[in-house]
Amino acid sequence: MDAAAMMAFLAESFPQVAGDFAVDAVTADGVRVRLVTADRHLRPGGTVSGPAMFALADVAAYLAILSRIGPVPLAVTTNCSIDFMRKPASGVDLICDCRVLKLGRQLAVVDAMIRSEGLDAPVARAGLTYAIPPVREPVAP
Template structure:
């Protein structure tokens, strides 16, 4: 899907720090138009009793990285929500950093579909998910951007 990012990696980092509690737990490495790569851990990832990274921790990282991937294409949209997702846990994730790549595969006026993949510190693919985000209308997004510009100018 050939879409152009409207935010740089530095802009995305600054925005994420403003809008998400605990965003410092996710380190954005790159923004490449419709693809975002992020790394999280090791200290902020919950482990299961057997010492592997928990499923909810992996899902959190994939959901947030997918959210950022859509945001860098459309700009900040606080009303964007995860509407549906599916996740497959493929292997136990070794403790340590978790690398997530999220790619927007479909961007429509009111929805976005993202494919996310998570790899553990060994580079082993440990989870894959499809995330469907519901987007506010373009008019609502434009009004939000105008409101933010006014606040930034005051």
């Protein structure tokens, strides 16, 4: 799937998050996804919340896998470990560079590095594992 197809898929299958994220690029290793930050993503103190960063990592991982296997809505997160390393810059979007490390028949392992737009130092890093549903042949009537 390319960036336009992923955005169309999100709009159709997950409209609840489609407006918060944008696919900036599909790369040889994965994807680059942007969290378009808004007031609803902030926690007290004006910084982007941990749950918003987790959502960015999770959506980016999902899209990185879909960029390889196509639109499979039932691929699901089975594990995530996230490290919050520093406070994100205020007033800018967050960018997640997500790499597919292993893509098997049943599981995919992904690395997600989150940065504040325009800065090099990462604000968070996540490792995620996704379960890929088996392809089922239609049952004859």
